[in-house]
Amino acid sequence: MLNDVSKLGFGCMSLTGHDHSVSDEDGIAIIKHAVERGVTHIDTADFYGPNTNEILVGKALKHLPREKVQLATKFGVESMGPDGPVINGTPEYVRSALEASLQRLDVDYIDLYYIIRVDRKTPIEDTMEELKKLVEEGKIKYIGISEASPETIRRAHAVHPLTAVQLEWSLWTRDVEEELIPLCRFILLSSIIVSKLGFGCMGLSGHNNSVSDEAGIAIIKHAFERGITHFDTADMYGPKTNEILVGKALKHLPREKVQLATKFGVESMGPGGPVINGTPEFVRSSLEASLQRLDVDYIDLYYIIRVDHKTPIEDTMEELKKLVEEGKIKYIGISEASPETIRRAHAVHPLTAVQLEWSLWTRDVEEEIIPLCRSQSAPVLSQDELKKLAADKAVESVKSGMVLGLGTGSTAAFVVDKLGQLLSTGQLSNIVGIPTSKRTQEQAASLDIPLSTLDLHPHIDLAIDGTDEVDPNLDLVKGRGGALLREKMVEAASSSFIVVADDSKLVSGLGGSGLAMPVEVVQFCWKYNLVRLEGLFKELGCEAKLRSAGDGSEKPYVTDNGNYIVDLYFKNPIKDGFAAGKEISAMEGVVEHGLFLGMATSVIIAGKTGFKVRVWVYGSFWIFHDPVSDDVGIMIIKHAFEKGITFFNTTDLYGHKTNEILVGKALKQLP
Numbered sequence: 001m002l003n004d005v006s007k008l009g010f011g012c013m014s015l016t017g018h019d020h021s022v023s024d025e026d027g028i029a030i031i032k033h034a035v036e037r038g039v040t041h042i043d044t045a046d047f048y049g050p051n052t053n054e055i056l057v058g059k060a061l062k063h064l065p066r067e068k069v070q071l072a073t074k075f076g077v078e079s080m081g082p083d084g085p086v087i088n089g090t091p092e093y094v095r096s097a098l099e100a101s102l103q104r105l106d107v108d109y110i111d112l113y114y115i116i117r118v119d120r121k122t123p124i125e126d127t128m129e130e131l132k133k134l135v136e137e138g139k140i141k142y143i144g145i146s147e148a149s150p151e152t153i154r155r156a157h158a159v160h161p162l163t164a165v166q167l168e169w170s171l172w173t174r175d176v177e178e179e180l181i182p183l184c185r186f187i188l189l190s191s192i193i194v195s196k197l198g199f200g201c202m203g204l205s206g207h208n209n210s211v212s213d214e215a216g217i218a219i220i221k222h223a224f225e226r227g228i229t230h231f232d233t234a235d236m237y238g239p240k241t242n243e244i245l246v247g248k249a250l251k252h253l254p255r256e257k258v259q260l261a262t263k264f265g266v267e268s269m270g271p272g273g274p275v276i277n278g279t280p281e282f283v284r285s286s287l288e289a290s291l292q293r294l295d296v297d298y299i300d301l302y303y304i305i306r307v308d309h310k311t312p313i314e315d316t317m318e319e320l321k322k323l324v325e326e327g328k329i330k331y332i333g334i335s336e337a338s339p340e341t342i343r344r345a346h347a348v349h350p351l352t353a354v355q356l357e358w359s360l361w362t363r364d365v366e367e368e369i370i371p372l373c374r375s376q377s378a379p380v381l382s383q384d385e386l387k388k389l390a391a392d393k394a395v396e397s398v399k400s401g402m403v404l405g406l407g408t409g410s411t412a413a414f415v416v417d418k419l420g421q422l423l424s425t426g427q428l429s430n431i432v433g434i435p436t437s438k439r440t441q442e443q444a445a446s447l448d449i450p451l452s453t454l455d456l457h458p459h460i461d462l463a464i465d466g467t468d469e470v471d472p473n474l475d476l477v478k479g480r481g482g483a484l485l486r487e488k489m490v491e492a493a494s495s496s497f498i499v500v501a502d503d504s505k506l507v508s509g510l511g512g513s514g515l516a517m518p519v520e521v522v523q524f525c526w527k528y529n530l531v532r533l534e535g536l537f538k539e540l541g542c543e544a545k546l547r548s549a550g551d552g553s554e555k556p557y558v559t560d561n562g563n564y565i566v567d568l569y570f571k572n573p574i575k576d577g578f579a580a581g582k583e584i585s586a587m588e589g590v591v592e593h594g595l596f597l598g599m600a601t602s603v604i605i606a607g608k609t610g611f612k613v614r615v616w617v618y619g620s621f622w623i624f625h626d627p628v629s630d631d632v633g634i635m636i637i638k639h640a641f642e643k644g645i646t647f648f649n650t651t652d653l654y655g656h657k658t659n660e661i662l663v664g665k666a667l668k669q670l671p
């Protein structure tokens, strides 16, 4: 990663505009001034001027300590032709452009070298291969790309890690938030979601003490049922028999819910110790054999178990990279490698995991390897860590003095923890929490969070809660934690309602996860309602089940309000949530349902793509197409404001000025 880059960069382009270049003296003074003020990231391109901008920056650099400046320049526009810029990304051009830039800037290396525009006649892989060589030669440190599509970014990054993507992103150009920004975050995080605890299967087939297949399968199944989804084996364990056993256990588990890791590299045990092999042929044949033994189509995480010092690590990694491209492995790991090997391997293809001995007794890895892994940004995030990320982000919206709705569930518990922490350090004060369940009440009380009730605080400033499903309209299914009734009451009374979740909760239609959509019913004749509920959604292939207490007994689950829960499982998503909600609510004996429609004001999703913060921004453009009366328009805008939407967008073009007039009228009623 490009470390120590100043938060602000200085784009030098306009110092040598076409008609308005500044003098060398002024340009140098401006750049010097910026660096002296802490802006040490200086951005230019051969195309600016053209060429003269780099010459000016080069002159300025003479007055600055080179090692303190992060110098970025760009290449790719060969000339301006009659039909626009002539783009060139051929390897020869990459090299000659760089040499010329080094000369003009009069430096030995560029910190960040960007592809300014993508050449569609040259495969991006060819351009990147040449840039990679320039990194290896020390002429450039990092590679960036500008105005590229997600697909190009993906392909480029597969050849060599990209460090920066330059693109237009402002309040008016937000389309990059859909795919590009999440992709960049994904690349940066390069994450695979795994359970917090992994299960190392090696001991199940030790040399003298293997367990039976039956016991081994039962142990692995038991681990899975307890939430461990990351299973680790190696072709060397047993040898081979451990993979066979894991393969048998996998037959009893949903493959897509398991993160399967295995390893290769030890060809045999020779008289002088293990014979290590990292040749491309051995990589491929080992993988094929492991796939067969495990009886799976792909491995999630494929490790180099030991580094073969006779084979360049680049050769081993190139073959692994091909296996990733072929879909046979998803991520690459390395075990017991030196920092230098990790660096070289990561330059060929991003590494996702490093396995090494690290305990209270073996802490030397903290010197170099752990910081290196952190700087290469390849964290392996668990579902819980993602939930915590989302929770922490949401708590940033909490201000001292607020009345807060406290949700229920594992994600909401992270919110409550964080609030407790901020209150104890004095970073927040004067908070009142309205808990949505007895569980949350106990947790909040244990953290000394002052609590109250809806009776005493009928207006809540902000509620933060988890969800079981969230669809593109920010509509939710909630209540798998059994607290839906109190959650709905509290969240309906809140001016803003922030939903926090990991990205496993995203669905395209409610009910689409195939998991439970809860309905709270009175205990009296619950079966009568269960049958009626199932019948209501027969066409969606709905199955209704009474929720059990989950303590091993036959007893039903009882909510904090003394009711039962009927869980509805849909084969097909609900088409019209509002109609469905209305029909459920109309049933006598139904207390509440888990459809939370039009309630969330924003949703914070932490996922493989880093943060995806979706904020519902109320645009009034539609009023132009389908005019509403002033009264209705004002009411809609006021309602949006009350729900926490404070960013209103209009233009003089909408409704030929009438939209602005309407928004103006609404503003009269808002602070």
Ligand SMILES: O=C(CO)[C@H](O)[C@H](O)COP(=O)(O)O
Pocket: 407, 408, 409, 410, 411, 412, 465, 466, 467, 468, 477, 478, 479, 480, 481, 482, 483, 484, 487
């Ligand atoms: O609705 C809920 C409880 O009634 C929870 O918010 C929902 O079940 C999500 O739970 P978790 O955060 O543990 O995934």
